[in-house]
Amino acid sequence: MIAPPIAEETQLDQLCVNTIRTLCMDAVQQANSGHPGTPMAMAPVVYCLWQRFLRFDPEHPIWPNRDRFVLSAGHASMLLYSLLHLTGVKAVNPKYETLGEVSVTLDDIKQFRQIDGKCPGHPEYRWTSGVETTTGPLGQGIANSVGMAIGSRWLGERYNQDFPLFDYDVYALAGDGCLMEGISHRRPLSRGTWASPTSAGSTTTTRSPSRATPRWPAATTLRRDSSATAGT
Numbered sequence: 001m002i003a004p005p006i007a008e009e010t011q012l013d014q015l016c017v018n019t020i021r022t023l024c025m026d027a028v029q030q031a032n033s034g035h036p037g038t039p040m041a042m043a044p045v046v047y048c049l050w051q052r053f054l055r056f057d058p059e060h061p062i063w064p065n066r067d068r069f070v071l072s073a074g075h076a077s078m079l080l081y082s083l084l085h086l087t088g089v090k091a092v093n094p095k096y097e098t099l100g101e102v103s104v105t106l107d108d109i110k111q112f113r114q115i116d117g118k119c120p121g122h123p124e125y126r127w128t129s130g131v132e133t134t135t136g137p138l139g140q141g142i143a144n145s146v147g148m149a150i151g152s153r154w155l156g157e158r159y160n161q162d163f164p165l166f167d168y169d170v171y172a173l174a175g176d177g178c179l180m181e182g183i184s185h186r187r188p189l190s191r192g193t194w195a196s197p198t199s200a201g202s203t204t205t206t207r208s209p210s211r212a213t214p215r216w217p218a219a220t221t222l223r224r225d226s227s228a229t230a231g232t
Contacts, residue, residue, distance in 0.1 A: 072141025
């Protein structure tokens with residue numbers, strides 16, 4: 001049985017979650033545009049993921065074996081910008097050189113959804129460091145995350161000889177729109193499970209011939225110092 005967390009840790013965790021929520025709702029209010037609901041609702045989930053499971057180094061955001069977080073529900077972009085700001089993820093230039101400055105500053109958040117700002121309405125790859133892939137078109141993030149996971153397995157099988165070089169995990173946060181419009185109304189180009197709309201508006205599922213279930217790398221944990229997040 002896992003012992004319950006101590007009271008001080010629970011209070012600190014709640015403070016961190018509320019900080020994420022506050023940044024999200026204040027930015028949307030400032031812009032008078034955006035989606036505050038999903039970021040505020042999912043703040044506890046992403047805090048737990050980034051704080052206790054996601055393996056990444058804020059000082060080296062392009063570490064090849066970092067875990068990937070894909071926000072397929074791109075309309076909740078402030079959720080990702082808040083995480084990048086609070087964890088201090090560093091910026092990189094188009095040549096993928098680390099600049100030493102943080103990717104998303106508080107001033108950047110104040111310019112949420114403004115022209116030429118670092119925090120557009122949907123995350124954009126190579127525009128905001130720390131964004132793994134551009135998301136917004138429904139279902140795109142899910143598809144990209146599957147490709148990243150396949151890449152992790154391919155790299156591991158090719159290069160993990162004497163010790164593991166590639167065993168990163170991929171986490172995707174998707175909304176109902178991603179699942180309904182992004183997947184069920186389209187057929188992927190690759191073989192596998194796909195769904196097509198019926199005349200009644202529901203979906204039917206067709207499966208390709210059975211195949212062995214791929215064995216993806218198991219999730220690993222890395223707990224960072226909570227005080228670093230709380231003091232940001």
